[in-house]
Amino acid sequence: xxxxxxRASAGVSVNHGIIRSARLFMLLAMxxxxxxxxxxxxxxxxxxxxxDIALYGSSGLGDCNYPLGRARINADGLxxxxxxxxxxxxxxxxxxxxxxxxxxxxxGGGINTNGVTTGxxxxxxDEGLTPPGAFRYSxxxxxxxxxxxxxxxxxxxxxxDINDSGTIAADASPTDYPxxxxxxxxxxxxxxxxxxxxxxxxxxxxxNSGTVVGWSGPNWAPAGHAFRYSGSSxxxxxxxxxxxxEADDINDSGTVVGCAYTADGDQHAFVYDGTSTQxxxxxxxxxxxxxxxxxxxxxxxxxxxxxVAIRGDLTDLNTQIDPSSGWVLTQAHDINDSGxxxxxxxxxxxxxxxxxxxxxxxxxxxxTIAGTPEYGSSLTASTGHWGGPSLTYSYQxxxxxxxxxxxxxxxxxxxxxxxxxxxxxxxxxRVRVTAESQYGSESAQSDTVQVAHAxxxxxxxxxxxxxxxxxxxxxxAEMTDNYVAGTYSNYLKDSDDSILASSDPAEPGPTLSLDxxxxxxxxxxxxxxxxxxxxxxxxxxxxALSAYGNKMYGRIVTDGPFVWLQYWFFYYYNxxxxxxxxxxxxxxxxxxxxxxxxxxxxxxxxxxxxGGETCLWDSVEKNSDGRPVVYVAEGSHSNYFTAxxxxxxxDLDVVHDYANGEGPNVTPSVIDVTTAPAWITWPGTWGAxxxxxxxxxxxxxxxxxxxxxxxxxxxxxxxxxxxxSNSRTRDRSVxxxxxPPTPVIRARINTARRVLINYAFxxxxxxxxxPWTLLTTVVPSGRRYFPYTLRTRITNRRGTIVQKLGSGPGxxxxxxxxxxxxxxxxxxxxxxxx
Amino acid sequence: xxxxxDASRRLASVxxxxxxxxxxxxxxxxxxxxxxxxxxxxxxxxxxxxxxNKNAWQWHAAVAVSMIQLLAxxxxxxxxxxxxxxxxxxxxxxxxxxxxxxxxxxxLLVSSSPRHEPLTERLAFLSLIILGTAATAILLRPRx
Numbered sequence: 011x012x013x014x015x016x017r018a019s020a021g022v023s024v025n026h027g028i029i030r031s032a033r034l035f036m037l038l039a040m041x042x043x044x045x046x047x048x049x050x051x052x053x054x055x056x057x058x059x060x061x062d063i064a065l066y067g068s069s070g071l072g073d074c075n076y077p078l079g080r081a082r083i084n085a086d087g088l089x090x091x092x093x094x095x096x097x098x099x100x101x102x103x104x105x106x107x108x109x110x111x112x113x114x115x116x117x118g119g120g121i122n123t124n125g126v127t128t129g130x131x132x133x134x135x136d137e138g139l140t141p142p143g144a145f146r147y148s149x150x151x152x153x154x155x156x157x158x159x160x161x162x163x164x165x166x167x168x169x170x171d172i173n174d175s176g177t178i179a180a181d182a183s184p185t186d187y188p189x190x191x192x193x194x195x196x197x198x199x200x201x202x203x204x205x206x207x208x209x210x211x212x213x214x215x216x217x218n219s220g221t222v223v224g225w226s227g228p229n230w231a232p233a234g235h236a237f238r239y240s241g242s243s244x245x246x247x248x249x250x251x252x253x254x255x256e257a258d259d260i261n262d263s264g265t266v267v268g269c270a271y272t273a274d275g276d277q278h279a280f281v282y283d284g285t286s287t288q289x290x291x292x293x294x295x296x297x298x299x300x301x302x303x304x305x306x307x308x309x310x311x312x313x314x315x316x317x318v319a320i321r322g323d324l325t326d327l328n329t330q331i332d333p334s335s336g337w338v339l340t341q342a343h344d345i346n347d348s349g350x351x352x353x354x355x356x357x358x359x360x361x362x363x364x365x366x367x368x369x370x371x372x373x374x375x376x377x378t379i380a381g382t383p384e385y386g387s388s389l390t391a392s393t394g395h396w397g398g399p400s401l402t403y404s405y406q407x408x409x410x411x412x413x414x415x416x417x418x419x420x421x422x423x424x425x426x427x428x429x430x431x432x433x434x435x436x437x438x439x440r441v442r443v444t445a446e447s448q449y450g451s452e453s454a455q456s457d458t459v460q461v462a463h464a465x466x467x468x469x470x471x472x473x474x475x476x477x478x479x480x481x482x483x484x485x486x487a488e489m490t491d492n493y494v495a496g497t498y499s500n501y502l503k504d505s506d507d508s509i510l511a512s513s514d515p516a517e518p519g520p521t522l523s524l525d526x527x528x529x530x531x532x533x534x535x536x537x538x539x540x541x542x543x544x545x546x547x548x549x550x551x552x553x554a555l556s557a558y559g560n561k562m563y564g565r566i567v568t569d570g571p572f573v574w575l576q577y578w579f580f581y582y583y584n585x586x587x588x589x590x591x592x593x594x595x596x597x598x599x600x601x602x603x604x605x606x607x608x609x610x611x612x613x614x615x616x617x618x619x620x621g622g623e624t625c626l627w628d629s630v631e632k633n634s635d636g637r638p639v640v641y642v643a644e645g646s647h648s649n650y651f652t653a654x655x656x657x658x659x660x661d662l663d664v665v666h667d668y669a670n671g672e673g674p675n676v677t678p679s680v681i682d683v684t685t686a687p688a689w690i691t692w693p694g695t696w697g698a699x700x701x702x703x704x705x706x707x708x709x710x711x712x713x714x715x716x717x718x719x720x721x722x723x724x725x726x727x728x729x730x731x732x733x734x735s736n737s738r739t740r741d742r743s744v745x746x747x748x749x750p751p752t753p754v755i756r757a758r759i760n761t762a763r764r765v766l767i768n769y770a771f772x773x774x775x776x777x778x779x780x781p782w783t784l785l786t787t788v789v790p791s792g793r794r795y796f797p798y799t800l801r802t803r804i805t806n807r808r809g810t811i812v813q814k815l816g817s818g819p820g821x822x823x824x825x826x827x828x829x830x831x832x833x834x835x836x837x838x839x840x841x842x843x844x
Numbered sequence: 845x846x847x848x849x850d851a852s853r854r855l856a857s858v859x860x861x862x863x864x865x866x867x868x869x870x871x872x873x874x875x876x877x878x879x880x881x882x883x884x885x886x887x888x889x890x891x892x893x894x895x896x897n898k899n900a901w902q903w904h905a906a907v908a909v910s911m912i913q914l915l916a917x918x919x920x921x922x923x924x925x926x927x928x929x930x931x932x933x934x935x936x937x938x939x940x941x942x943x944x945x946x947x948x949x950x951x952l953l954v955s956s957s958p959r960h961e962p963l964t965e966r967l968a969f970l971s972l973i974i975l976g977t978a979a980t981a982i983l984l985r986p987r988x
Contacts, residue, residue: 505958534890535958584885591877597885620887620898646885665880693890700959701886704896708888 056331057449058351058366064110066354066361067094067101067117073225073234074256074269074277074298076214081343081352081363082121082171082301089352090121090129091343091363103129105147106365113147120171120179120215124148128169128178141166144180144195158182158199167193170224171215179216179224192224192239202239205246211237214268215259215301223247223266225256236268236282248287250280257282259301259344267308269298279310290319301344305375305395309342309351316342316353320374327351327366337364349374349397368397371445373454379441383459384468385609389428391441394454401445410438412568412684414458432607434461436566436573460684462573462605466564469575469603469611470680472633474653475673476644477825477838478787480799481549481597483579483642483678485561486689488552489538489596489696490522498542502527503698505535528688534704536694540583540595546798547814549582553796554817563690564680567715572604572612574715577680578706579647580696585801586645588665588833595697598706599647601640602715603627614638615719616649617711618667619658622722625651629725637677643667644785644835651725655835668835673789673797750781750828752837757824759843763815765824770808781828781836786811788843789825790818797825804828850986854927860981861924867974868917868943871950871967875910879903886959895957902953909949916942920978927985936985940978947971 067079079101081091089106103118105111105127119129127147133154144155144167155178157165167182178195192202192213204211204226211226219240226244227234236247236257249255252271260266266282272289279290279299290308291297297312299319308319316327316339327339339355351366375395381388393403407423410416417440420428428439438458444451473483491513493499499514502522510530511520520526522538540548553559563578581597604612615624630651631639641650646667650656653671683690686707693705703709711718753769760766767786787799795818802811815822822843828836887898894900920939926932947967954960954967 534892588881589873589877591874592881592884594885599885619884620882700895701881701884703885704888704890708890708896710887710889713889 057370058330059369060331060335060337061365062357063089063106063363063365064093064104065096066363067092074254077341077343079117083344083346083350083352084121085123085346087350088121088125089365090118090127092117103131113152116142119169122172123174126172126176128172130168143167144169155195158193159185170213173216173218177216177220179213179222181212189229192222194222203244205235205237205244214257217260218262221260223257223260238266247282250278250287250289261302261304265302265306267299267302281308303345304347307345307374309345311341314340316340318342318351369449371396371398371401371447371452373452376454377441377443377456379456379459382464383430383461384464385430385435387430391426393443396445398447401447404444406442408440408442409434410440410458412436412438412460414438430461435607435609436568437461460566462566465575465605466566466680466682469637470677471577471601471638471640472675472677473640473642474671474675475642476668476670477672478785478799478827479642479644479673480546480797481581481583482553482560482796483562483581484553485558486580487524488558488582490524492548492552501539501541503537503539524689527692532693534693537698538696539698545583550796550798550816560676560678561681562678563683565684570716575603575605577601581647584646589831592701594699594701596702597647598703599649600711601649602711615722616640618648623726624719624722625725641669641671643669666833748779749834750830750836751775751778752839753826753828755826755839755841757841757843765813765815765843767811767813779830779834782831783829785827785829786813787825788813788816789823790816791821792818853984853986857924857981857984860977861921864974864978864981865917865921867970868913872910872914875906879907893958895959906953909946912942913946916946924981924985936982940982943978944975
């Protein structure tokens with residue numbers, strides 16, 4: 011198509027000779043209010059009644075087969091369009107309510123809620139070649155909007171659409187005859203320009219936010235790109251693989267529809283929701299979407315028939331009208347929020363403009379549920395939005411499985427409100443609304459709401475880290491997204507160490523991300539690899555980014571008599587070692603809370619290494635918000651109910667966890683993964699170390715919360731709180747194994763922003779064990795940043811360590827302790843850094 | 845008083861036996877540490893790798909084999925130190941066989957776990973050195 015088609019779609023290629031010889035008709039047009047006494051007949055059988063408005067004018071097609079005489083309909087059913095008198099074949103702009111009002115020679119464009127119309131007219135037909143100009147028709151008055159560049163050799167303008175504040179999307183000549191640009195008119199003309207490297211653009215529609223859509227392309231070249239213009243910039247809308255796309259309408263939510271070529275050269279209708287473009291007619295060879303209403307219902311045509319798409323389901327409009335009406339509906343041009351549709355079809359051998367009005371109820375927007383879905387609260391159903399006359403509504407509430415797949419009616423729940431009962435806990439509810447008119451009835455169901463969902467936020471735990479902790483519960487995307495451009499990257503690897511994807515988009519092959527984990531063909535031998543082993547630097551850097559820092563993954567699952575709230579924590583690295591073993595990339599930890607039939611927590615279970623610990627809810631420490639408090643052990647990230655030092659292994663007093671709770675206290679934001687996004691079920695291993703965790707769904711607690719809870723150890727705070735049998739019950743009271751001596755520390759920040767730490771072990775108290783590792787932690791100011799801990803193997807009684815400051819700002823505090831080879835920790839030395 | 849050659853052989857054989865003991869100590873420490881830690885955060889319910897099963901008998905086996913390995917290495921040193929006596933010969937050969945048995949079990953445990961598979965070659969290499977050293981110690985011991 012290209013430029014010739016483009017010029018035609020601007021409407022300027024109308025035969026000027028015809029116009030010159032039709033002065034009599036022009037005078038008629040200038041009077042503006044002649045009523046064409048064309049028959050408007052209606053048929054009321056089927057799901058829609060149909061009104062015959064007029065003989066269709068301007069049967070020409072623009073690029074993407076855009077109908078140049080497109081009709082539009084506003085919220086009140088008022089129609090603006092183009093009709094043609096068969097005696098002279100000249101197009102006329104019209105407005106139609108119950109009678110047809112001809113505005114003059116030209117073409118109708120848009121119409122807004124107030125009935126204000128735009129388009130273009132030949133205002134001075136006596137001059138013959140005088141080009142058309144955009145108009146605004148309101149209160150029976152036509153206003154000539156003139157031209158943005160009247161001094162141009164061939165000035166022209168054409169209104170295309172108008173929003174409720176009266177702003178018009180138009181095409182016009184900016185300086186000289188070619189090229190055409192998209193414009194906005196709000197009392198003055200605003201040139202919207204083109205996309206980069208293009209010279210030509212056309213507007214198609216404007217929404218109430220003032221966003222204009224259309225297409226932009228190079229002069230004379232058969233290529234165009236759909237655009238969206240908002241604010242002060244024009245942005246391209248992704249196509250569906252072919253050389254052409256154009257946007258034909260946009261609703262107030264910013265959803266765009268149009269048509270685009272596929273790579274195969276077919277023309278398809280598309281919907282663009284602001285992030286991705288969906289092919290609405292994947293099996294069509296020639297289709298386009300021309301309009302979208304506020305509820306996302308789309309109309310257009312596909313392979314010669316008019317369609318309406320409600321929630322993505324395409325329906326041939328010919329199946330929705332009285333089959334004896336004699337109509338064949340070929341194009342649907344517009345749809346309003348009442349479900350009325352205008353378009354063109356053939357009737358009695360002529361192409362005519364029609365208006366469809368729903369008779370049988372049609373659910374244009376599904377019912378919704380308002381209210382907090384928790385025990386004892388009241389939920390309120392909206393009817394949704396329906397098309398059809400004189401509707402009455404009835405309600406039926408349904409109780410469903412948590413996933414919403416199996417539902418049954420709740421006896422007696424037939425009003426618009428519903429009180430959540432104990433039977434709903436661990437389930438989800440939805441409402442079915444039935445609308446009824448004299449022509450029939452139709453039902454629509456809301457989406458489900460999970461009753462326990464609100465509990466996830468209510469009982470999200472507060473994590474109290476150890477003062478020397480360096481890794482926080484963060485987004486699992488840290489493992490897939492970490493790279494430093496041109497330096498290093500994280501990898502997804504196969505069992506033979508071959509690279510399947512990398513975090514750095516500049517590297518060859520797929521780019522690693524959580525979405526990628528959920529989308530490629532994976533298996534359990536695949537491994538995520540922190541290839542550069544710069545764990546603390548990477549974790550510290552990523553944690554400071556809001557997209558990664560302080561996240562946890564919440565889910566609701568039903569098992570046995572309880573609904574379980576589970577919170578999963580991902581840590582980038584676990585540096586905890588015992589005689590050099592045990593550190594690993596990636597670390598998933600979790601807690602879970604069983605909820606009883608009254609929506610109340612019963613207990614809490616915290617993960618600790620390969621097992622866990624369960625305490626009754628009454629004995630769980632809560633913060634001032636009523637959230638459970640979790641003391642996170644340094645390095646291992648095991649979760650404890652109290653602060654302290656904990657023996658890990660069979661009372662042998664050789665392996666310890668330290669959780670003093672004196673580091674950051676954080677309640678990470680909850681990402682709800684109840685519906686298990688695809689990456690959650692990725693079967694590989696979250697790190698390339700021997701003890702890196704495997705897929706979350708392979709963790710016993712994921713699929714069997716009750717079993718895991720039973721196997722977890724009893725509450726160590728008091729034997730009386732032990733609620734589950736535990737074959738491995740043991741006294742896990744705080745232990746006091748011999749620690750290493752406390753180092754003497756001097757430290758300062760040098761000019762290179764590094765911390766110089768001088769340590770010395772001047773005395774070895776009796777029974778003290780040999781220090782093996784020094785933990786040096788720089789604690790920044792500000793809650794957003796996390797401490798930076800370095801673990802340094804030491805061999806001498808005195809020495810110097812150079813450490814980074816980490817991501818956060820000063821003033822800084824330095825914490826230093828020593829560890830034995832078995833992991834026993836000395837007293838922590840604290841000093842301010844200058 | 846021993847002849848000079850026998851004394852040298854005895855010193856060399858005891859030194860080699862102690863070296864074998866040191867190597868065995870490393871392997872034993874690895875086994876004990878891993879037996880203590882278990883699968884830790886790598887535990888899962890997927891099948892196919894005992895190293896992900898917190899209840900796998902192999903964890904107990906690892907501890908037991910570590911102890912056997914260490915004990916056998918000590919027995920070897922004692923047997924070499926008692927060179928010339930029947931008891932010494934029995935102890936030395938028992939220690940050697942015990943180490944061979946323990947290392948073979950170790951190799952089977954490690955090679956049957958995909959998570960530990962990368963260690964298989966290193967363990968095989970270390971086993972050959974330990975057994976080679978122990979065998980050399982036995983061959984060098986004086987036969988008076």
